[in-house]
Amino acid sequence: MVMYEKTKAHFNEKFKNLPEGHLLVNLGPSHPATHGILQNVIQIDGERIVEAESVIGYVHRCFEKLGERYDYNQFLVCTDRMNYVSTPMNNIGWILTVEKMLQIEVPDRVTYVRMIISELSRIMDHIVCVGILGVDIGAFSGFLHLFHHRENIYQVLEKLTGARLTTTFCRVGGMERDIYPGFVEEIQLVCRELKPALEEFNNLLIRNRIFQDRTAGIGGISQEEALAYGYSGPNLRATGVDWDIRKDQPYMLYDKVDFDIPVGEDGSVLHRTLVRMEEIRQSIRIIEQLITNIPSGSYHADLPHIFLPEKDKVYNNMEELIYHFKIIMHGIKVPSGECYLATEAANGELGYTIISEGEKTPWRVHVRRPCFWYYQSFPDLVRGGLLADSVATMSSLNVIAGELDC
Amino acid sequence: MIESILEFLKLNYSHFLIEEEQRNSNIPHVFLKPEGIVPVLEALKTHEKYSLSYLNDLTAVDWLGKRKIRFEVLYLLRSPKNKHSQIQIRVPIDEGDSVPSIVSVFKGANWPEREVYDLFGIPFINHPNLERIVLPDNFVGYPLRKDYPLEGPGQDYLIQDLLQIHIQDDISKED
Amino acid sequence: MGLKDLMNKPGEMLGDMAQVANLDSVIQWGKSYSLWPYPFATACCGIEYMSTSCSDYDIARFGAERPSFSPRQADMILVLGTITYKMAPVLREIYDQLAEPKYVISVGACASSGGMFHTYGVLQGIDRILPVDVYVPGCPPRPEALLDAVIKLQEKVKSQGLEGRRQEVMRKIQEINERNRPLVVR
Numbered sequence: 078m079v080m081y082e083k084t085k086a087h088f089n090e091k092f093k094n095l096p097e098g099h100l101l102v103n104l105g106p107s108h109p110a111t112h113g114i115l116q117n118v119i120q121i122d123g124e125r126i127v128e129a130e131s132v133i134g135y136v137h138r139c140f141e142k143l144g145e146r147y148d149y150n151q152f153l154v155c156t157d158r159m160n161y162v163s164t165p166m167n168n169i170g171w172i173l174t175v176e177k178m179l180q181i182e183v184p185d186r187v188t189y190v191r192m193i194i195s196e197l198s199r200i201m202d203h204i205v206c207v208g209i210l211g212v213d214i215g216a217f218s219g220f221l222h223l224f225h226h227r228e229n230i231y232q233v234l235e236k237l238t239g240a241r242l243t244t245t246f247c248r249v250g251g252m253e254r255d256i257y258p259g260f261v262e263e264i265q266l267v268c269r270e271l272k273p274a275l276e277e278f279n280n281l282l283i284r285n286r287i288f289q290d291r292t293a294g295i296g297g298i299s300q301e302e303a304l305a306y307g308y309s310g311p312n313l314r315a316t317g318v319d320w321d322i323r324k325d326q327p328y329m330l331y332d333k334v335d336f337d338i339p340v341g342e343d344g345s346v347l348h349r350t351l352v353r354m355e356e357i358r359q360s361i362r363i364i365e366q367l368i369t370n371i372p373s374g375s376y377h378a379d380l381p382h383i384f385l386p387e388k389d390k391v392y393n394n395m396e397e398l399i400y401h402f403k404i405i406m407h408g409i410k411v412p413s414g415e416c417y418l419a420t421e422a423a424n425g426e427l428g429y430t431i432i433s434e435g436e437k438t439p440w441r442v443h444v445r446r447p448c449f450w451y452y453q454s455f456p457d458l459v460r461g462g463l464l465a466d467s468v469a470t471m472s473s474l475n476v477i478a479g480e481l482d483c
Numbered sequence: 484m485i486e487s488i489l490e491f492l493k494l495n496y497s498h499f500l501i502e503e504e505q506r507n508s509n510i511p512h513v514f515l516k517p518e519g520i521v522p523v524l525e526a527l528k529t530h531e532k533y534s535l536s537y538l539n540d541l542t543a544v545d546w547l548g549k550r551k552i553r554f555e556v557l558y559l560l561r562s563p564k565n566k567h568s569q570i571q572i573r574v575p576i577d578e579g580d581s582v583p584s585i586v587s588v589f590k591g592a593n594w595p596e597r598e599v600y601d602l603f604g605i606p607f608i609n610h611p612n613l614e615r616i617v618l619p620d621n622f623v624g625y626p627l628r629k630d631y632p633l634e635g636p637g638q639d640y641l642i643q644d645l646l647q648i649h650i651q652d653d654i655s656k657e658d
Numbered sequence: 659m660g661l662k663d664l665m666n667k668p669g670e671m672l673g674d675m676a677q678v679a680n681l682d683s684v685i686q687w688g689k690s691y692s693l694w695p696y697p698f699a700t701a702c703c704g705i706e707y708m709s710t711s712c713s714d715y716d717i718a719r720f721g722a723e724r725p726s727f728s729p730r731q732a733d734m735i736l737v738l739g740t741i742t743y744k745m746a747p748v749l750r751e752i753y754d755q756l757a758e759p760k761y762v763i764s765v766g767a768c769a770s771s772g773g774m775f776h777t778y779g780v781l782q783g784i785d786r787i788l789p790v791d792v793y794v795p796g797c798p799p800r801p802e803a804l805l806d807a808v809i810k811l812q813e814k815v816k817s818q819g820l821e822g823r824r825q826e827v828m829r830k831i832q833e834i835n836e837r838n839r840p841l842v843v844r
Contacts, residue, residue: 080641080747083620087612106748107698109727114700114745134617135745136700139777141602142626142633154774161702177509205705224712231709241709242702242798307538307591325567414507417540417559417569430557432544440549443542445559453594479701482617618779619744626778634843635778641743645750645787646838648831 084132088118091130098122104467106135112209113478115471117455124463129456137482144442148408149175150248152442157243159444160480163202163423165194165234165246172247173328174418174429178411179249179383186374187251188329189367193264194237194246195329196360197230200271202423203311203353206475210350211282213472214291219282226274229267233260249409250384251377264368268361275357283354292346296458296470303344307450310425312474315352316344322421336363346473383409408437424448424475448474448481484568485511488533496523501575510559512571517582520558520574524588527560535560535570538585541595543603547629553578554605558585576605584610602627682819689733690815691721693761693808696732698749700739703766706798707738715801720808729753734761734811736804737788740768741781753788759823761815763792763807766799773797786838789830 092101105116114135120128140155147155156167169191176183204227208220231241236257238244247253282288298308303316313320319340323331339355341348377384385404386397413435419428425447432441451474458474459467492500492513499519505512515523527535540559547553552575561569576582584607585592596607597616604625607613615622619641624631639646664670664678671677695717697707710717711725726732729752741749753762764784767773770793772782784790791814794807818826 079621079644080619080744083614087614106745107752113704134615134619135742135748136740137617137742137744137779138701138740138775139626139633139779142777143775146633158702161705205708221713224709225714228709228712228714241800242705302590304537305590307589320563320567412507416509417571418509419539426539428540430540430542434549441544443540445540445542449594449598450591453591631778632843633778634776637843638743638778639838642746642781642787645746647835648787650828650831 088130092118092120092128095120096122099127102464106132112472112476113481115452115476115478115481117467117471119459119464119467121464124465126459126462126464126467129459129467131452131455133452133478134482136478138479140444140483141442144439146438148438149411150409152439153245153247154243157245158479159446159483160202160422160424160427160477161242162205162477163198164242164244165198165238166202166420166422167427168244168246169195170418170420170422170427171429172249173420174416174431175249175409175411177418178414178416178431178433179409181250181378181380181383183251183378184374184376185330185372187376187378189371190252190256190376191247192329192331192334193364193367193371194234196363197233197264197267199360199423200357201227201230202475203357206473207278207282207350207353210346210469210472211288213468214288216282216285216288219278222274222281223278226267226271229270233263233267236260236263248377248384250380251375255376256371261368261371264364268364268368271357271361275354279354283350289347291466292350292469292473294343295346295462295466296473297343297345297348298454298458299344302454302457303451306454308425308454309447309450310421310423311349311352311356312344312425312451314339315341315348317342322419322426326419328418328420334363334366336360346469349473411435411439419445422447424477424480425451444483446480446483448476449483452476452481484533484562484565485513485570488527488570489513491530491533492523495526499523508571510569510571512573514573514575517574517576517580520572521583521585521588523572524558524560524585528588533562534564535562537561537563538589538591539569541592541599543599543605543627545603545627545629550575552576554603556582556599556605578604581606581608583608586610601625604628683816686816686819689759690812692723693721693733693811693815694724694726694731695722696727696729696735696752696756697725698735698737698739698752700737700741700745701768703738703769703798706801707736707765707804710801710804715805717805717808720805720812722808729755730757732756733759734763736763736765737769737784738765740766740773740775741784742779743781744779746781746787749784750787759820761792761811762788762790763794763811764790765794765804765807767795767797770795785834787834789827789834 099120099122102119102121106114116132118130119126143155144152153168156171157164159167204223208223211219234244235241238246300316300318303313319338321338336359339352341352381400386400390397391401411433415432417430419426428445430443431439434440458470499516501514503514527533539561543556554576556574558572561567584596599605600613601615601618764770769784772780792807792811794803796803
């Protein structure tokens, strides 16, 4: 095929003159052990990996160019589809960046709900990562039990935003609708049911001797290497560096809530899993502090030039009709300038760079994806290990292909 | 902190600095010439006080029609010791020029530089493996430039050999 | 009671253990209730497939019990997610490796028509390169929609014999070859 000629030539050049008994194996792009479309070309000697290299780009959906076509509210449909296991967090990150450029303040009610939904999506992401790690190693039941609780969170998101997965949560200046009656009780129920399920999963998988034998000491990385590669998030915390944007550069109201940051030691697969399990418990702790104290008030800032007014006022009053027309036709007037804002997504530091020239759509949008920076180090993590261990390593890194290729 | 960094750079690397007015950005930034990027980043990384030892982001912008020099490569650095404050280094380059690669200073710059080469066409000198990363190998053009249309000018050449499905039976004989 | 009369009344029992039917209909009945999928999951729709195969919605009750990751052992390929130009040759190779008779369900807007991504990198629908049987709209479609697609495919398999299936695939391939003239972009 013409399309892969240069890649094939590159690999033939890199892996020519293999020593006696070595084999070149292609793992992917469509492979049960890779989550999403990732290809790894591996040189193995028996079962030991000698050298590896990754090929990415199989699901490049051109979000950065779409950002120049869509305006500031419409780009939410693109951020939905980046990290598709914890969707509301990407949306919230984008909205916070735009609100920082406009320098507007939103009411506390909005911030509380955004934080609660953000922590719920972190729980969703970690459930998928830890569950799929079990499936890849061969333990299917734990995944099935935990996934039921993920469905419960989907029910809450569907009632709040209208969609299970592509939520398009928040608008610039607030949320698109107020929380529904029963929101508080349902989330309390979700948290109450999740706690014993986590302990059950812990006993089923994490404390299982086979799991610990397969994951302890595998795929580790030192602190200096991790920082040189640009790691962030649970993978970095598993190596012992206690960075968390929620504590270092707090955004929303994270400096007012109480939570701890779990830190591992040697960055191995087991430590990443333990860090993620503990982060789920800390997220439940944050939610419980916030859910009972949601302040009353409006669900959006009082900015008629930015936030669409309510529909019955649009149909009856002249002023709201004009605001509605101007926002839809001419867009939100973001002043000419640039902004970079990073939030702590489930995988690490998710940063948005927006460069605006004062027009309806941005001039340039760049997304700093955490997966892209730490997946580069995959050859270093698996070199010298066994082939089966590379599967566990890839699984524990939590690489989401939609975010990797952007 | 940006003022002391500027002083430090003016003292030691003034031949690399470019005088330009600050843009309206929330991150303080410095403009550098391309040949100065490796020594300056090395110095800032190993400095005891500033210690900008973490590369946060690497990207590029196409200013077609808006500014004289067409492209700008942006490096975002962070200093964990100084409360994680950030500084951005901007390198304006023209079409056809290339930028030295900083893979020797920060290992993690490998793929982001390949991505900038892939999508903008800015080559990096001394990069270990400068090839297309997110686009197919036979792709022609650099999509994130402003003169490339979003839909592409006609992408069928990429899968030309898949578009006609060849089957062995002779269908004309079926009734 | 001749054989022909019996066969015109499908499902009628002789005593309590015997039935008369076409060999074709028995085979189609067996095939339709044991369609083993090959989940070709690329993007967000893959996560909805994970939800569908878990205990809350459970695609296994419809016969899709064993998701096979080797194309030679699967009956149908579920294309879940966006297919880019870089991925299209891989999809075609995997489709070629499936053993006949094989079925294709294109799940989601991206696989059916390119979805919201009318961009330089995304293939505008897998029916440019493969003959598709069922299209599932949605972004992503709900698990119930995916189950409905499996049910529709089951009805199609039950009603079509081997020869009818072959003719249909040949006709679809002819249409694809005719349709693949260069895509005109505005």
